[in-house]
Amino acid sequence: MTSLLNSQLEFDRDHIWHPYTSATEPLPTQLVTRAEGVCLTLDNNKTLIDGMASWWCAIHGYNHPTLNSAAESQIRDMSHVMFGGLTHTPAIELCKKLISITPNNLQHVFLADSGSISVEVAMKMAIQYWQASNASSKTKMLSLRGGYHGDTFAAMSVCDPETGMHHLFNNSVNKQVFTERPKARFDSKFDPSSLTKLEASFDENHKTLAAIILEPIVQGAGGMWFYHPEYLKRVRELCDHYNVLLIADEIATGFGRTGKMFACEWAEIEPDILCLGKALTGGYLSLAATLTTPKIAHGISQNGGVFMHGPTFMGNPLACAIADASVELLLSSPWETKLLHLEQKMTRLLRPAKDISSVVDVRVLGGIGVIEMSELISVPQAQAFFVEKGVWIRPFGKLIYIMPPYIINDQELSVLCSAMCEYAELIDARKSV
Numbered sequence: 337m338t339s340l341l342n343s344q345l346e347f348d349r350d351h352i353w354h355p356y357t358s359a360t361e362p363l364p365t366q367l368v369t370r371a372e373g374v375c376l377t378l379d380n381n382k383t384l385i386d387g388m389a390s391w392w393c394a395i396h397g398y399n400h401p402t403l404n405s406a407a408e409s410q411i412r413d414m415s416h417v418m419f420g421g422l423t424h425t426p427a428i429e430l431c432k433k434l435i436s437i438t439p440n441n442l443q444h445v446f447l448a449d450s451g452s453i454s455v456e457v458a459m460k461m462a463i464q465y466w467q468a469s470n471a472s473s474k475t476k477m478l479s480l481r482g483g484y485h486g487d488t489f490a491a492m493s494v495c496d497p498e499t500g501m502h503h504l505f506n507n508s509v510n511k512q513v514f515t516e517r518p519k520a521r522f523d524s525k526f527d528p529s530s531l532t533k534l535e536a537s538f539d540e541n542h543k544t545l546a547a548i549i550l551e552p553i554v555q556g557a558g559g560m561w562f563y564h565p566e567y568l569k570r571v572r573e574l575c576d577h578y579n580v581l582l583i584a585d586e587i588a589t590g591f592g593r594t595g596k597m598f599a600c601e602w603a604e605i606e607p608d609i610l611c612l613g614k615a616l617t618g619g620y621l622s623l624a625a626t627l628t629t630p631k632i633a634h635g636i637s638q639n640g641g642v643f644m645h646g647p648t649f650m651g652n653p654l655a656c657a658i659a660d661a662s663v664e665l666l667l668s669s670p671w672e673t674k675l676l677h678l679e680q681k682m683t684r685l686l687r688p689a690k691d692i693s694s695v696v697d698v699r700v701l702g703g704i705g706v707i708e709m710s711e712l713i714s715v716p717q718a719q720a721f722f723v724e725k726g727v728w729i730r731p732f733g734k735l736i737y738i739m740p741p742y743i744i745n746d747q748e749l750s751v752l753c754s755a756m757c758e759y760a761e762l763i764d765a766r767k768s769v
């Protein structure tokens with residue numbers, strides 16, 4: 337048994353890429369054999385309470401009977417057919433739901449196969465719209481430092497230029513326009529001077545700007561930073577004033593994670609283009625969507641124009657059926673109360689970390705809890721510690737953070753938060769010796 341495991345892990349290490357790793361010196365991996373509810377089971381039968389929801393996706397937990405049955409029933413009808421010239425009920429029902437729960441102005445849906453692709457699609461929509469409107473000089477994107485929008489080339493071009501991968505692909509990544517990370521904290525009084533640079537960027541660049549792309553309220557993989565809704569409101573006004581489209585990337589924040597169904601609701605704004613992904617299928621399959629307004633959709637389509645994108649697995653019926661069931665499951669649950677509860681619990685449970693001297697900040701919003709340390713965290717060390725404690729938490733940079741499945745109970749949440757605080761203390765203790 338052990339030797340089978342060892343040979344499997346050996347093969348994995350020698351031949352399979354994992355995210356952002358070296359082929360010759362990869363970080364260690366755990367072999368997971370099952371996932372159910374909020375728990376991952378490892379090959380040695382150890383179970384881990386999952387704090388990551390598989391990178392924002394598994395909002396209902398794993399192996400959910402409702403999603404399983406949606407998948408099983410769809411697979412018996414058809415798991416895939418091409419979307420060119422064909423359509424089907426799973427796509428229609430899902431798109432109806434997405435239109436009904438997203439801001440009112442969004443009426444047209446493009447189904448994409450991953451978050452990064454939905455970002456590419458959003459950028460293409462913006463550029464094609466201005467081209468069709470005789471403003472073909474508007475091709476650039478304005479983006480915020482600290483943002484993350486995916487790993488494909490166009491998506492990379494709007495990621496933070498430092499933590500993103502621009503230095504590796506310097507001449508192959510399009511040059512976009514960047515402005516500073518929104519400084520105004522979500523939970524502080526709004527300081528209007530935090531808009532100065534943003535306003536200047538619009539003023540200087542609007543003639544060449546097709547759109548601004550941002551993650552509303554929560555910058556995720558670029559630093560788990562929560563900023564003030566007033567900033568987002570002002571972005572909307574600037575976009576209207578300067579004729580720049582607003583692309584809201586809610587791939588991480590969508591479907592309740594910040595305490596609102598979509599983070600744009602914190603500022604009561606409607607984007608011109610919205611990207612959804614991650615939790616869309618409840619973590620079952622890769623699926624994403626780009627929604628836009630009649631103005632943009634009709635603009636692109638005027639004079640015989642067509643929108644130029646069409647992936648092979650567009651509108652995959654299996655993914656759509658599961659997504660439809662997942663959204664329904666969310667809507668029929670008391671998700672708002674639950675997220676408020678998670679926020680209150682995490683706020684209380686993570687508070688002790690504030691007293692640790694190597695902790696720079698502790699912040700919580702909706703179902704996201706973050707401890708920011710003063711120094712970079714060693715992922716392999718942290719991973720070993722957390723697995724030993726029976727939790728699945730994977731820090732990045734200086735951040736120890738969780739965004740667990742919404743179905744997590746108080747006891748499980750408290751195990752996660754204690755482990756986070758303990759690890760912060762351990763880092764602190766190591767530093768002071």
Ligand SMILES: *Cc1c(COP(=O)(O)O)cnc(C)c1O
Nearest residue numbers: 450451452484485486556587588
């Ligand atoms: C994860 C993420 C993406 C990329 O989605 P993939 O499915 O990994 O391609 C884009 N934007 C945001 C905000 C994300 O969190």
